[in-house]
Amino acid sequence: MTVRRFETTQTDPFLRGEELGRAFADGIAANLAGYTELFDVVGVAAEDLQPLGLTAIERIEAWRPALADELRGLAAGSGREEWELGMLNARTEILATVGAIGEGECSTSVYLPGAGVPRTVQTWDWHDVSNDDTLVVRSRTAAGRVVRYFTEFGILGKIGVNSDGVGVHFNILNHAADGDGIGVPVHAVARGVLDGAGTLEEAVEIALSADVTASTVLTIVSTSTAGPQAVSVELSPGGHATVLPSDDGILLHTNHFLDPRLATGELVPDTSSSYRRLDRLRERQTSLSSTDPLQRVAGMLIHEADGAPVCCHPDSHLAFEHRWQTLLTVSLDLEQTRLQFHEGGPCTATRESWQVF
Secondary structure (H helix, E strand, O other), X not given: OEXXXXXXXXXXXXXXXXXXXXXXXXXXXXXHHHHHHHHHHHOOOHHHHHHHHHHHHHHHHHHOXXXXXXXXXXXXXXXXXXXXXXXXXXXXXXXXXXXXXXXXXXXXXEEOOOXXXXXXXXXXXXXXXXOOEEEEEEEEOOOOOEEEEEEOOOOOOOEEEEOOOEEEEEEEOOEOXXXXXXXXXXXXXXXXXXXXXXXXXXXXXXXXXXXXXXXXXXXXXXXXXXOOEEEEEEEOOOOOEEEOOOOOOEEEEOOOOOOHHHHOOEOOOOOOHHHHHHHHHHOOHHHHOOOOHHHHHHHOOOOHHHOOOOOOOOOOOOOHHHOOEEEEEEEEEOOOOEEEEEOOOHHHOOOOOOEXX
């Protein structure tokens, strides 16, 4: 996988989206083709995609109009229909409407030292036949906040950090209440936090304000005069909850609910790797708390043979919708408000492959 880069100074949301759409029309087209195929395989009716995409735009418009404007700009710049961009941004919600639950997904680690900034690392896992390319963007809001984020082409956001020292990691969850129509897409929620929050408290408030129909957890980190901060905000149509770091400053998340109340609606089976991945990460706290991001990456170097697929490799015997691969390993540099990443899983990361954006 290649992570392509884009920097824009355009502060008007529509014009910024148009600029992005024009620059990456090929990537958007590839993602539309790939997700349309995925939706077909998991049982989403083709005739439902347009109304689902249009509903997604309506939900974004009602929650954060500027993000809806950017989405419309993405459509205009890439020469696609607006509903197609709505469909891409609601890919998690659309999968939830048919109960498509994946075995794989992401693992996130945050360590809060006594002083300084949070030390973070995450694996991003997705289907191994996804678009070969993804994207990092540097943008600026109308208020002057600089946002750097990683995402898929045509999707508003995912993992990122802003110039106020607020960062977001992103993991999918599954709850029994998921799938009842299209709410605010969780990828839009991540971007809304990055665009709008100057503090951890503001970030949590923005995240909790979204009426979602698919579950996710945003692990939000920040710097402040009070010291490093972090919280995992579990969002679900079954309710919202916040999970705090342990007394020793560790905050870990994989793909099951940690809040006891929300866990009663958990859809991930007990046999899921999510529980094993969390257990193995708890054993790696020394590496995961290192000041060296490559040492934190080494803490994520746990394969199925080691007890859990934190560093995930696809099983070629499975159909593509059941295959997962760690496509990106990423850390948030809260001190310099930058992204640091490797194109691939922890087992292939080196000093030379470690990039800064």
